[in-house]
Amino acid sequence: IALWKRNGSWFCTTGIARTTHIIKPGIPTLPHQAFNEHITMRIVEAMGIPVAHTSFHIFDGVPAIISERYDRIVSANGTVTALHQEDFTQALGIPSSLKYEEHNGPTSNAYAEMLRKHGLPGQAESNIRAFTDGILASYLVGATDSHAKNYSLLLDGASVRLAPLYDLASVFPYLGHGKQIINATLAMNIGGRRDLLQLRRKHLERFAQRMGLDVESVILRFHTLVDRLPEAFDSTVQPAHDVIASIGAQEFIDSYRKRIMMVYDDAMSWMASRKGQ
Template sequence: MKLDVLLGHLLVGTLEHDPATNRFAFAYAQQWLRAKDCFALSPQLPLFELPGQPADAHSAAVRQFFENLLPEGQALDAAASSHRISKSNLMGLLVALGGETAGALRLRLDDVGTEEREGVRPVSDAELSERIRLRPQLPFSVWDGKVRLSIAGFQDKMALYRSTAGWAIVEGVDLASTHILKPEPVSSALAGLTSNEFVCMRLAKAAGLPVAPVELIHVPEPVLVVTRFDRRVREGRIERLHIIDGCQALGLSSGFKYERPYGDVRDVRQIRDGASLPRLFALLADTAQPAAQRLQLLRWTIFQVLIGNTDAHAKNLSFFSGPEGLSLAPAYDLVCALAFDRQALAGTYAMAIGDAFSEDELCPYEWANFAEACGLNPKLVGRELTRLAKATLAALDRELGEAIRLGAKAEPVAMLEQVIRTSCRRQIDMAPEIPSAC
């Protein structure tokens, strides 16, 4: 089984699977290697074969990279069921879902004569509303009998193209979705999530973080609309930008997006084999602008703490990947998780600050511990913590009122306000002690 891997119209390489050995292999195309601006898709998939790398190690790296292109949770279940493919059949799922992934990659059967379909299928607000209401019976990712989503995450979402004519599902090389639409979750335990995320994204922008643009629409159900930062409109064409998430960059499967991949219970909580902040900071040491990139990651980390986003895992962090290496993409999926019941969203951090996995455990010593593990100056950490906490508090009143005016619900906004105010004040108090806590 072979699949062509393309960036736009360009053949980058070939993905192969041998069912007899269950091994995967990826090789860059010669025309890609000859291109002046060619680059590795990921640090874990170098342009040239690593000397002495065992076939099993190469297979694992390839599988981990490509499986991270698939959705998770119910969306993956729906894709497997709709196409009558086992969830463990990576190649089959990539054939079904590889036409449009997060980033620029497209996958297709390696038949140069294959004609790729072009199409624009309008989606009205009325149909969108109906599909939101039908989610208990019909997965939101399935439209016209076909799964239309290959974007990681458990939350319901749909990738659509927006033009002056409205929303549409599109297919084709020069057409691609431009926005991600996220309705309220079906679970009542997560009621108000669209308002929560809307406010947190606006707060991040007000505090100076690069973030994906968001808006809140009503069809009449509330829907958070996120502008895709991996898309760019040029001369009537949609240009896809290559991005990878934190798991792809680290060479981890999606099951290791949390630092404690086996859970927080007593017998396994000491095992920290998953994605971690020190590993992510180490990735940026060899970038074109390491100091700027590491500062951006530090600010991203601090802001997760300030808003109580305990679910900030490695797949909620992305990097642009190109000829100059990695650079951090804008922030997304920013949510005040602590505003929800602990049964709905965990109260422990997805990735520890030092050795602190919760807000209660976080103290000046753990911030200093974090700084040392990540190769950061503790004074810098303290200054940025103070600055961002004060900037977030200063923006809070203005952004909360504006968010409600733009359609956010008052109750979830009030709940997250209490969490964020308390967190910011606590961090401001402890920040001066970080340099001396080493």
Template sequence: MPVNWRHNFRDGSHLCLKTLGRMGLQVAETNFTQFDGQSTIVVKRYDRLIEGNNVYRVHQEDFCQATSTLPTNKYESNRGPSALKIIKTLREARAPETEVQKFIEGLIGNYLLGAPDAHGKNYSILHLPDGRVQLAPFYDIASGLPYEHVSNDGFPKKNDGLRKAAMSIGGERQFGRVSSKHWSRFAREAKIDEEWLRMTVSAMTYALPIAMAEVFENESEAIGNSELPSKLYPKVEHLCATTQTLLEHDV
């Protein structure tokens, strides 16, 4: 039976964020705790500055706001922000090129996790008090690989919206289909160093399954008796291996 996607995305997001964080990406801090016996994932705010007894709000814009896109059009397939549009917006805001690289690492991470919901509202920028702009920590990331919608007749829907990334890479959105030519095209269109991109993708395909296994071990209390890890890990591992193979070939 498929894992119930409606009830497990919260836990999946916690595990996916922990995985990317363990790889060195900047992610929102989440922790598992219980209140009166109720299991809860607590997310620490990153849009606040604390100085002594004073707390200051840091202005945040998601990339629908930053690109004047209606939130109903948050997906690239519905005229929402693409990865290339986000990169252009960061550069126009005079963000350092390191922020562009951070976004690309997040884009790769979302792809390797099979996260279908990384749309324009799930990436943001922070406007710092000194006038600088930087990419906000990654948040709301959850793999769709263990899940599938089920019709009223009990059979999975093939076109369930969980098999494609929200943003294309070199013109391809389907998980497991991005190959060498797509990475090359993305590097050209994004005006980034192709060798750096390929090295980053390759390194992340090897590091992500290792990091995920370590997170599962450390988050045993949060996981409990959930079947999510056994459904998630093999598919993520397979997607990472496939991505590494296709990185060297065109399809």
């Protein structure tokens, strides 16, 4: 539901009037899905990666995530200007049905090549690194549905910038116990690997090479994100304690953290080994 927010009130728009926010009710078959998406977005932001600003709200008993549109500029008098945005399938000129690799869609290196060909001098590598961050963060928080339509570009003349990340939600709270976690697979592979808990140095090396980036810089970036993961989770969840209690989501959060720590421990284990293969 796309709406215009003005002075704390919500409005539908008509004609050429622009909306400022998107309100998405949670998916009924997935417990706490709207809160999941909101908290996952905030965890990734706490890891130092730009994401769309979100909030969580319950409308007449219906939980929803409210996402502030990053492709809008709101002036002091309330005038809303739209920025030109294209998701990756639009930018590459392919149908949305090809947004997943597993459905014969392009792989991440094809999108990296697209980014390399467009934008102002110096923007290409910055955009590719930001895209790489998104893929690595999706692995770490279990956001397995980060397909090509969940990455977008902001276009302004010759300028091309990767948009903040959006639509990130974790599968971790919904998975079984122990190693059953590996049944979840990423929308975009990392060096040929899509299974959670199976990423190793060789996959990061292959991933960096395919993205056209320095291998050691990508591995260092992954190490940095891994180091930040537990604190990012805890610092995000702790202020939301009252909300978690009010919606009865403590077991959900405990399950989420348990699997976050499984990914963290797995990554720390192979990074600490000499080979890390």
